[in-house]
Amino acid sequence: MRWARNVRLGDWTVTLVDVHVTAKSLADEKRRRAVLSPQEAETYNALRFEKRRREWLAGRLAAKLALRRRLRASGGTAPPFARIAVSNRDGASGPPVSPIAGVVSISHSHGLAAAVAGSAPVGVDIERLRPFNASLRTVFLNDAERAWLGRAEAEQPELPTLGWAFKEAFCKARLIGIQDGLPGPEWRGWDDNGRLLWRWPLEAAPRKKDAIFANWQAHGRLIDDYAIVVVGASPKRKAERT
Incomplete structure (x- = not known):
């Protein structure tokens, strides 16, 4: 598959991101700074295991793509990736928190990350x-x-x-x-x-x-x-x- 694509499931659009391609593309810290907010960069650097870092990074990118798509669909302007800071409830292991009104959900498995954004409760x-x-x-x-x-x-x-x-x-x-x-x-x-x-x-x-x-x-x-x-x-x- 391509490094990122959207798939339709019912009334939702899910963004899929290739974990390995993302890790290779954003291996350079300067490139990561264009994608991650300062707080997200701190979280990324604090992760101990490389596998977890790769999955977390691809999940964040998938979430930002899903959120940008939602903003555009509602007639808004999508800000740069680094200004879309996706935090977590209850620390790094808690569910993701959308930086805009609504929710965002993230998942990953064996080389693929998935994310969906919505105005009402949703999980992927x-x-x-x-x-x-x-x-x-x-x-x-x-x-x-x-x-x-x-x-x-x-x-x-x-x-x-x-x-x-x-x-x-x-x-x-x-x-x-x-x-x-x-x-x-x-x-x-x-x-x-x-x-x-x-x-x-x-x-x-x-x-x-x-x-x-x-x-x-x-x-x-x-x-x-x-x-x-x-x-x-x-x-x-x-x-x-x-």
Whole structure:
């Protein structure tokens, strides 16, 4: 793939960035200063492991591209990359914070970073297709999910990865950790348009104040050997109300 591109998932546009090409292109500190804010540069330099640095850098670039695209789509002017400072809640390991009104979500997996920006809650997750052992499935799937998945994955081996990506993206949109959100909503497959089908099982029903989740949408897509999922409040629904 090219070093960066946009892909459509439902009502959202996800920006994908090649981790390795980005690391090579921004290996020079002077070039990085044109992309990162001073605070972001400090965070980058504080990261201990090179693999984490490469992924973090590509994720930040993907987020800035997604935010610039959103600004232009709303009729605004996109500032230079270094002036779009994407911070984090709860330190470097927390969810990203958008520097403009709205939200931004970042994910990366095995050489690709993904980001999506929106005016309403949204989360993105990218995963390279892989098998999931039985013990891990008991962590993120309930009994009903494991039952239908056992019947369906022979013909669609990508389903376990899609299910994991769905749960991850849902937790990101809720701004909670994956360990706090599993098994969460019950995933029930996906349709021919890439829409992921889900419901709240009785044992995981959200509180009354969380009823907004019932209107959230989820869309997935397979690109090469990756699964990408976006979950959140549709930006079109929000636009229709304003």
